[in-house]
Amino acid sequence: MGSFWFAGNGGQERNACLEVGMSVMSVWMMPGQGAQKVGMGADLLVLPEVQETFEMAKAATGIDLVALSKEGDEAQINDALNSQVLTSAISVGLSRALLARGFQPEAIVGFSLGEISGLMVSGILSLEEGFALLNERSHALAAACEKSPGAMLALLGATHEDALAVCDACAEGEVLVSANYNAPGQVVVSGSVGAIDRAEAYWKEQSKRCSRLRTAGAFHSPLMEEAAARVEQFCKTLSFMPATYPLICNTDAKPFVVDEAVERLSTQVKSSVMFEQSISALVSQGASEFIEVGFGGVLTNLVKRIDRGATRKKIGTYTEWEKELAELTSQAEQAQTNN
Secondary structure (H helix, E strand, O other): OEEEEEEOHHHOEEEEEEOOOOOOOEEEEEOOOOOOOOOOOHHHHHOHHHHHHHHHHHHHHOOOHHHHHHHOOHHHHHOHHHHHHHHHHHHHHHHHHHHHOOOOOOEEEEOOHHHHHHHHHOOOOOHHHHHHHHHHHHHHHHHHHHHOOEEEEEEEEEOHHHHHHHHHHHOOOOOEEEEEEEEOEEEEEEEEHHHHHHHHHHHHHOOOOEEEOOOOOOOOOHHHHHHHHHHHHHHOOOOOOOOOOOEEOOOOOOEOOHHHHHHHHHHHHHOOEOHHHHHHHHHHOOOOEEEEEOOOOHHHHHHHHHOOOOEEEEEOOHHHHHHHHHHHHHHHHHHHHHO
């Protein structure tokens, strides 16, 4: 059994114990953007918690997610703000549906945008303020991308040291940093367009594969400095509450500290996403089941590369919801029998 300690408001510490006990220690994962697809979320509207979450997101952002999920075309779904709000609302809505049926996570981890979803699911932010933050963050990132053009590149087969070496060799005075530590053998670098061009050529010269990410700019890099400042100012207007469930931070793979919320959320915009380190830390604490609550399955695949012994599930469609709900119910009943 392991336990995470984190500080609540006023510096009061809470023990968020990750209980293994007689049952599986479950972690809920909130995906980021990039896996969006036409029609996603439409089949989930039969769940009242998803319907309600979509309406609450609309109130904060002005985006009609019901119409977007049912009628949105590819261009509308891939719009940066639309995709972020819909991706987050699906995660939050499904999480609320699970909670309403008595299921709870021992910890939550999000990937980039998914950390904002995690703030809402963990209880640190209300849905109203969480979606308002998502809206402000999205606009801040868009403005930073327009002012400081950049790109992102996945280095396949790269170690952390390889990625650092690529950045050292190819930056040439421009921004080039490791942005996403996804899994063993997959590190994403982020930076100015010229630096990414050089990094791509450098990696291919070594007969290694890489892939450009379809992003609007160099996220999780110093080129997002102005976006970070804007997020910092907005976060000062929000009311952060002690977490009901521990949320693991992207920036340091440690539990979110509410008293440091403003700094942590502004830093997250311009700093590396330490997903691999976060999953490894949770496994070391006893986590053995990872459920991706949201559309796509990207995080489920990354967990497979990080720890092949971990149980992986994903819930992002109504078919997956029915399947996993039945399995989770059976698992809970078996745990009660064992107790």
